[in-house]
Amino acid sequence: MLRRRWSKVVLFSWLAVSLAGCNGDDGPTGLDPAVFELAIVSGGGQSGLAGTVVDEPLVARVSRRDGGTPEEGVTVSWGVVSGSGTPTRTTSVTNVDGEASTRVELGSVAGAVAVEASVPGLGSVRFSDLTVLAAPSIASLSVTSADPGDTIEVRVNDLSAGVAAQVLFDGVAGEIVDQTPGAPTVLDVVVPAPIGVCSSTSVSVPVRLRADGVTTAAIALSVSVPANPFQVGQVLVIEGTADASCALLPSDGGNAKYLLVALSAAFEQQGNFQVTLGAGSVALSAADASAAPAATGFHDKLRAIESRLADKGLPMARPESGPQLFAGPTIGDQRDFWVASDLEAINAGQIDENAFERVTGTLRFVGGNTLLFLDDAVPSNGLTQGDIEMLGELYDRHLYETDVDFFGEPTDVDDNNKTIVLLSPVVNSLTERGSNGVVIGFVFLLDLFDPNTSGCPECRFSNGAEILYGLVPDPDGVHSDPRTRERVLALLPGVMIHETQHMINWRYKVFESVVPGLDRLWLGEGLAHMAEEKGGDALFDLGDIEQANNLYQDNFARVASYLAAPDSFSLTATEGGLIVGARGGWWLFLRWIAEQYGDFILRDLTQEAERGVANVEARTGESFFRLFADFAVAAWADDLAIAGLQARYTVPKWNLREIVQVQPQGGGDPVYALQPLQMTFSTFRGSSINEFLAATSPFYVELDAAGDPNSLQLQLEATTDAGLAILRYE
Incomplete structure (x- = not known):
């Protein structure tokens, strides 16, 4: 998975594109083996967990025997001849270096996999040393309940040697202090401490194992939640249906600072919602105001026709x-x-x-x-x-x-x-x-x-x-x-x-689905915008920075619109596809998902039968609310270098705060596009602020104790699907 840190220095040096054109020929077929040869270049010897895609492509080369001159334009066919797997490309064409490539999606059956590359007249070469590793699963936990800070045993089946693993407690990684190989492998893990609630309670926490892009099914653990104060870098997420709906924010001598995110969590619904801030509470409810009208431009009309056709099962x-x-x-x-x-x-x-x-x-x-x-x-x-x-x-x-x-x-x-x-x-x-x-x-x-x-x-x-x-x-x-x-x-x-x-x-959702139909608008378009980014990555890797920038720039223009008013755009919209800011949010959310699960989760989201929110939950094994809440924190916290903040609350690939800058109203130096409402503990207690939110959108507030010695108690009052995410950043 890519883990570069990109900056505007690279991204916005828009230069003229200059690519050498080739003749576009389909290439020779039935090549004379006395003149040409087919050989393996790289890609063998890889292993991966069942259901994942190997990290590196398999590369074969066609060249002339006399002098080794590469032959461009030759069609190479790819196929799995033994074992469990599928090439991502069944054919590819040799480039100027005579090389053609594919990746391999490993199947569900553990064992050796052999892949052949073939060219008419030249026969085939075999990559015979790929290996499918069994996907791990949690067999059991040593306890059914625990306190924060306890060390528990997590027993894992099929955890292969060398496979890096994390144990996640409702998405938050616990520290692995010891690992004992065996059948099962035993991981000694420290239960992370939920914090910030007003009074002691206990919650059911889903425990999952994540290893090389695979996340296991969850086992429930009851974790006591003491009324411990926030530490810098800690995040509290409260869902409207949760038992713990009260948060306690210590002032730490008047020096503490928090990010408060009110979450409208009406997924794949239309309409507006209202958040009321102040007097010690955050209240969210359905609003009387009607939703903004959906766009009726070309692509909306096109989608309406396609939706009608797709539903017919033609x-x-x-x-x-x-x-x-x-x-x-x-x-x-x-x-x-x-x-x-x-x-x-x-x-x-x-x-x-x-x-x-x-x-x-x-x-x-x-x-x-x-x-x-x-x-x-x-x-x-x-x-x-x-x-x-x-x-x-x-x-x-x-x-x-x-x-x-x-x-x-x-x-x-x-x-x-x-x-x-x-x-x-x-x-x-x-x-x-x-x-x-x-x-x-x-x-x-x-x-x-x-x-x-x-x-x-x-x-x-x-x-x-x-x-x-x-x-x-x-x-x-x-x-x-x-x-x-x-x-x-x-x-x-x-x-x-x-x-x-x-x-x-369309292939997977319309023609290969038991229930044919288009994907949900937000996910279908978000995946297509991710394709733009991946195209930029491919060209960047080839050294074509200008064309890579050309593919990157539109996503960043869209995300600048989104971050400037994230409460105005639904992250799970099902209509209104021409709204630029919404598209920026859809792309950034999927980029963040890919940071958690690897870029090849995009392939699973495309090919599996579920659509929209249900698809994301099925592929990640996490609740969409938790993903949405953590993403909302990451969109603001990225690149702030907050002590103790887990990587989950950032977007590691991109330097968002450097790339996505806007000119503030009234002039001055450019600032990050996402600018929360500024409030102090005192103003929050003494005032009432009403704002309208789109469905599935966040509203951001920076809360500063500002010398106030008293803690701030917040109560979530939700009459609709809603929640809170709170980060202490100072």
């Missing part, structure tokens, strides 16, 4: 249904496409040629994973052939393959092992002149259905293929506002990797 297109199939596509081939041009009409049931535009595209790039077509009706002064090859190579070799590695493979309804990219001015025309936003590109679920499906009038406009639509340069503004060549080349990569993730998600 059949997937078959290869023979495709209007024009390519056995061996070559540059210059032409194909006709239907492109949606009036979503409002489609939503209204006016499904005819007036809602779709028929265009002819010419094939301009062929890659191992990609066919890139350019609409014949593009405006003048557009993309050069060099631009097209650069864009095609970027998508084919890096963006598409990153999507496949971290999320899975999309469908292949036309049986050509390729995704079609169509760049067309029809996409430009989808943006009304003078609009604040722009439709850069999209994918359309309709294209994956059989055009001949009865009872589906729109299906006759299906192209029967995986197609990613994108805009084109239009410097004279013929089809919408002017779009320059440089701007289009900067905009397309992020949308290409984002939309491809949606196609992958």
Whole structure:
């Protein structure tokens, strides 16, 4: 898992992108073994827990025997020939170094795994030394109840040597003071101390083991909660339904400082909620104010159509249904496409040629994973052939393959092992002149259905293929506002990797699910924004900092909007997908989840049947409320170097406080975008503040004892799904 610390010094040095384009050829097949050879480069000898993805890719190389010159553009096939596992890519194409790669998702059965890479004519090479380790589980605890500070035995089945483990008490790691190998392995663990409650009580704490990205099922432990005061770096989380709804904040001689986060915890619901602060209490209730209206832009209309289609359980297109199939596509081939041009009409049931535009595209790039077509009706002064090859190579070799590695493979309804990219001015025309936003590109679920499906009038406009639509340069503004060549080349990569993730998600949620349907809006879009980040990581690792920054920057712009008003955006919204700030929150929450469970949890969230909150709870084994509360603390506490604060309450990959800065009202030096309300113990006791919150949103307050010698007692009064998170930071 990546553990870099990134800063704005790297992220915001926006330079021109310069990538060398290759010929885009599918590459030679049936290679002469007297001339070429296939060899293993790296990736063997790895092991991992069942259900995880190996850390390093398996890499094979095709080169000429005479001099070892690498051969670019060769398709390498991957398959597991023995043992339990699945390659993340079934095919990949050699790069300029002659190398092709895949990762392996380890199966559920412990033991050896062998993976073969093969090329027609060259035979195969075998990676035969991969190992699946049994996933550990907690067999038992030595006690059923304990006091904070007690050392208990946690007995663990199948904890392999060398596997690092943590024991989590409701998400908080206990100190492992001793480990005795055996069957089971015995871990001596100190029970962490819950703190900050007003009076002694006891709570049922879920105890889990986390090891190399795998989290076990929980065993309950009853832990007494004494009325101990806060220490710096400690966090108290109170759920509205909990027994302990009172918090005691000592002033520590008037020097203590706290972060208070009031949590509206109405997950995947619409509406506003009200928080009332003051007079020693935090009260949350449903509000009379109506929720902000959902956006009704292009992507919202598109999702409405796709949701209706997905719920019908329609059949997937078959290869023979495709209007024009390519056995061996070559540059210059032409194909006709239907492109949606009036979503409002489609939503209204006016499904005819007036809602779709028929265009002819010419094939301009062929890659191992990609066919890139350019609409014949593009405006003048557009993309050069060099631009097209650069864009095609970027998508084919890096963006598409990153999507496949971290999320899975999309469908292949036309049986050509390729995704079609169509760049067309029809996409430009989808943006009304003078609009604040722009439709850069999209994918359309309709294209994956059989055009001949009865009872589906729109299906006759299906192209029967995986197609990613994108805009084109239009410097004279013929089809919408002017779009320059440089701007289009900067905009397309992020949308290409984002939309491809949606196609992958559809495979599992729509076509392979017992109950077909789209993912919840917040999770589906959050995963697609994570794809943008992972694409940036892949390019950063290749040394292409400029293009990496291009993929990173939009997420940070979105998260700046989110952090500036986090109480305005629902972290689990099910409608209103055009809201920029909400998307920033969805991405940051999933980035934080990946910090806890590893980046390959994104693959599980994409491929498993559950959706939204239920999916996150099933994949992590934690309650969504606790995840939400701890994330809310981390979004503020990151990079403050608070003594005693656990890493769970930070976002280790990114220096958020350095990257996400805004200009304060009234001028002055830039500050972190998240600025809580400032209150003292005295003002909190003597005043009443009312604020409206979106569902699943946090409201932040910094509480300063400010010389007050008296402790502050807080009572949570909740008439709706709600909670509190409190951090002492000084």
